[in-house]
Amino acid sequence: MDADAVLDVAGVGFGPANLALAIALDEMDSADKAVTARFFEAQERFGWHRGMLIEGATMQVSFLKDLVTMRNPTSRFSFLSFLHTYGRVVDFANTKTFFPLRTEFHEYLAWAAGQFENRVSYQSEVVGINSATGPGDVEAVDVSVRVGGRDGTLRTHRARNVVIAVGGRPRMPEGLPESERIWHSSRLLDGAQAIAAKEPSSFVVLGSGQSAAEAVDYLHREFPDAQVHSVHSRYGYSVADDSAFANAIFNPEAVDHHFAASENVRQSLHAYHANTNYSVVDEDLIRRLFRTSYLESVTGRRRLHFHKISRLVEAAPSGDRLRVVIEFLPDGSTTTIEADALVCATGYLRADPGPLLGDLLPRCRRDGQGRLLLDRNRRVVTHESVKCGIYVLGSGENSHGLSETLLSLTAVRAGELAEVLTKELV
Numbered sequence: 541m542d543a544d545a546v547l548d549v550a551g552v553g554f555g556p557a558n559l560a561l562a563i564a565l566d567e568m569d570s571a572d573k574a575v576t577a578r579f580f581e582a583q584e585r586f587g588w589h590r591g592m593l594i595e596g597a598t599m600q601v602s603f604l605k606d607l608v609t610m611r612n613p614t615s616r617f618s619f620l621s622f623l624h625t626y627g628r629v630v631d632f633a634n635t636k637t638f639f640p641l642r643t644e645f646h647e648y649l650a651w652a653a654g655q656f657e658n659r660v661s662y663q664s665e666v667v668g669i670n671s672a673t674g675p676g677d678v679e680a681v682d683v684s685v686r687v688g689g690r691d692g693t694l695r696t697h698r699a700r701n702v703v704i705a706v707g708g709r710p711r712m713p714e715g716l717p718e719s720e721r722i723w724h725s726s727r728l729l730d731g732a733q734a735i736a737a738k739e740p741s742s743f744v745v746l747g748s749g750q751s752a753a754e755a756v757d758y759l760h761r762e763f764p765d766a767q768v769h770s771v772h773s774r775y776g777y778s779v780a781d782d783s784a785f786a787n788a789i790f791n792p793e794a795v796d797h798h799f800a801a802s803e804n805v806r807q808s809l810h811a812y813h814a815n816t817n818y819s820v821v822d823e824d825l826i827r828r829l830f831r832t833s834y835l836e837s838v839t840g841r842r843r844l845h846f847h848k849i850s851r852l853v854e855a856a857p858s859g860d861r862l863r864v865v866i867e868f869l870p871d872g873s874t875t876t877i878e879a880d881a882l883v884c885a886t887g888y889l890r891a892d893p894g895p896l897l898g899d900l901l902p903r904c905r906r907d908g909q910g911r912l913l914l915d916r917n918r919r920v921v922t923h924e925s926v927k928c929g930i931y932v933l934g935s936g937e938n939s940h941g942l943s944e945t946l947l948s949l950t951a952v953r954a955g956e957l958a959e960v961l962t963k964e965l966v
């Protein structure tokens with residue numbers, strides 16, 4: 541055991557969700573009420589989807605939905621406060637947008653994270669969470685942390701509560717492992733940088749969502765001599781619904797509505813409003829890509845190719861390149877593309893925190909679909925012998941609604957949890 545003291549809270553992951561929690565706890569602390577928290581993050585330093593920090597890409601959420609403002613508009617950790625620190629408030633206002641550049645929002649998150657260095661351990665992957673008090677009542681958990689990468693050393697930290705916020709895992713098409721030439725979109729920038737010196741002349745991008753469209757646009761701009769093939773199972777890109785009434789699905793009260801609803805109503809809500817987030821693209825980007833494609837049809841210099849109603853059949857090494865076979869679903873005909881790289885913008889799987897929960901897992905309840913059952917406070921419902929709290933942020937889309945995996949309610953979620961933890965502990 542490394543830590544002498546038992547932590548009140550051990551946080552697993554230090555992305556926006558747990559960063560917002562660290563801030564909320566900090567802001568709720570007072571002289572006689574202080575929660576001891578430490579966060580463990582697998583990455584070497586703070587990073588938010590670094591592989592997709594494409595120059596010019598913008599946020600899909602208002603800067604007012606930053607780490608704090610929806611909970612505490614006077615917080616010193618707001619996006620505005622960050623702009624103020626760097627003397628950019630006036631210029632940002634003149635851009636007349638609510639949607640900052642993604643690179644700038646990353647800078648903001650890193651700036652906020654930098655103020656919690658003393659409460660975060662980087663290069664620290666949590667590999668297990670087990671009862672610290674044996675098979676009887678669980679008064680505390682032991683969090684096993686591998687420090688320093690794959691061959692690092694194991695350390696244990698004891699805590700009364702654990703908050704798991706590990707985000708999503710890249711989802712690859714079945715049977716298609718990543719390689720030097722096959723990348724999930726989360727590695728887009730690294731992959732493109734690594735291949736640039738080989739003067740690539742052809743790319744294939746799978747997918748119809750925002751990341752797919754961004755990857756197509758980026759590769760087309762970045763490699764002006766390369767062909768870019770965009771493969772869709774749909775007819776093409778669909779617009780993300782960010783209209784005012786639909787956007788209310790991301791309001792704080794929508795979580796209560798979703799949580800209270802029956803399984804049928806939850807599923808309907810998800811189906812009605814999935815197009816606020818899933819397999820949809822910002823309208824501006826769709827317009828830009830269509831215009832580029834049209835321009836190429838006029839000039840006859842075609843580099844952008846859309847393969848609609850198609851699916852990937854095969855991606856096999858072919859000399860130093862890839863042989864990518866695509867099927868046109870209506871008639872089964874196939875097209876073969878010799879490509880330098882295949883980008884799979886095939887989304888993310890919400891990580892199931894279950895495997896981390898070691899000997900606690902049999903004492904955790906699951907819903908009919910096998911997912912960990914969460915109460916409204918996002919505490920895993922457990923056998924009564926588990927006295928310590930196991931909380932999950934970002935995995936309860938089914939129980940808490942569409943906003944759960946996104947940034948819109950990050951500040952509010954963190955505030956709710958910080959309040960629960962502060963009340964329980966002090």
Ligand SMILES: Cc1cc2nc3c(=O)[nH]c(=O)nc-3n(C[C@H](O)[C@H](O)[C@H](O)COP(=O)(O)OP(=O)(O)OC[C@H]3O[C@@H](n4cnc5c(N)ncnc54)[C@H](O)[C@@H]3O)c2cc1C
Binds near residue numbers: 558592600
């Ligand atoms: C390219 C991209 C752009 C996006 N843009 C938006 C947007 O504009 N608006 C929006 O609302 N949402 C957006 N999203 C959705 C995204 O889920 C959220 O932005 C946000 O990342 C969720 O924060 P999180 O902390 O839950 O998860 P993450 O940001 O994924 O953070 C989880 C952290 O946990 C760490 N971790 C994982 N396992 C362990 C472990 N075992 N031990 C220690 N650390 C671990 C990871 O390294 C990671 O740093 C975007 C997603 C992507 C991929």
